[in-house]
Amino acid sequence: MDDLLALSIAELGRAYRDGALSPVTVTEAALARIAETNPSLRAFNTVTAEKALQQAEAAETNFKAKVDLGPLQGVPYGIKDIYDTAGVLTSCQSRLRPDVVPDANATAVQALEDGGAVMLGKCATIEFATGGPSEDTLFPPARNPWNLDHVPGGSSSGSGAAVAAGLTRMALGSDTGGSIRGPAALCGTVGLKPTYGRVSRRGVFPLSYSMDHCGPLTWTVEDAALTLGVLAGHDPADPGSADVPAGDYMAGLDTGAAGLRLAYPVNWIEEQGDADPAVIAAFETALEVFRDLGATVEPVALQSFDRYHACGRLIVLAECYSIHERDLQTRPELYGRPTRERLMAGAFVRGSDYVTAQRLRRELAHEVESSVLGTYDALLAPTFVRTAQRFDEMPSNPMKLGGMMTQPFNVTGSPALALCSGFHENGLPISIQIAGRMFDEAMVLRLGAAYEAATAWRDVRPTLSQDMAAE
């Protein structure tokens, strides 16, 4: 991969401000990389090359005039294709929306534009951020850059694939049951699900009103921190937005893990009957890394993983069904089959199930926030207990989620960071997630940065060109 595309957001920012690099040069390199790889990788649905070059030129003009709009000025990025983008198709990957071009940007997109960032285009998603990878949607599914025969995870699939393959340093995703952390895990990137309410969801097509979170996928933890600094803030136009001041996510980033108390939910891990032993072994090795960094790491027991998972799935299914009910009845054939069947399953959730799940949610949020994180600084868990599946091994049952351990932190609303914690002997990435107290993204980022600095996983990139040549 071009060395230019391997530079982090932080490194790019320094080079721009020193005059050593131009945003136009970097954007041209990114567009060339997309043109080269996207026919195989399918990470982008829509590439906005003309707009990107205009924004890059504007950033270059700003740098020359000593106008600085922030850490993302001149930085190319991608956007999951469920975020509204003014004048640019926002398809949700669906044949129900082949020509939906919004008039206005989602709040998060506008924050990036106001910060001088450079939009490369719209990244592939799983249709309506649910279902499974499917060829019967408006655009073909993104593929995993570590092995094109494997899925990149979902639903922010193109975002994960694009960041891992070096097409972009950052891409926006959304996370309702793990849709930022899942692709981050399977593609070996960083994925940050901020606290519920931390980043505005206005203008982002909903999957589940009370579970949706917006956040970034990046290659490094520092880049996630820089991006969150731009995205975070109260938005009165989002009913779920929290009126809580944004933090300084860079200030404590290099302060390490010494003296911190960390927990891991031992019973959740024991409950994962389909776990790959190599992934669990990698998680245990990651715990040792934190111990070596001077943290205390102890097991804790929580209510069962199944209870957290069931609570989350019932709420998501009921809420997404309410959004899609009319279309499922009147034009179901326009949905891809996995999406259609996943959404229809919401009809099997009864009203009392939904209310009971929402009440349980309070209890579970309390368990994590007060009972565990009242004592510990963060909670560690594998992100996935398996590596990415092959496309041709995806289950026919649309409810089989393939070893994700992410849903509990959507239930609790806690901030959670996924980052690469090694590679399986099959060559695919493995991931750990770090969950923290509500609105304490600074702690999960600090721990992520400490782990990242202590390991060498950021030095390894997928050799995408070899896979493409074999096709």
Place this chain on the structure above:
Amino acid sequence: MSEESERVLFEALVARAGLNFEPGREEMMFTVARQIFAWSDAVRPAPSAEVEPATAYAPATVAPEVGG
């Protein structure tokens, strides 16, 4: 709930929702429904009555103590 009862419930919910499945997929959707019925059991027993539904996570909705 017996499998027979689950099937009656499944058929009633499908009819109530006005859904049409792709040919050959009805049994798969019954399997999906049974998974959801199992999740319905997994979230019970219901929490104590003072735990109202939480549909938003502003700090004030998370902070209150639950169950004393």
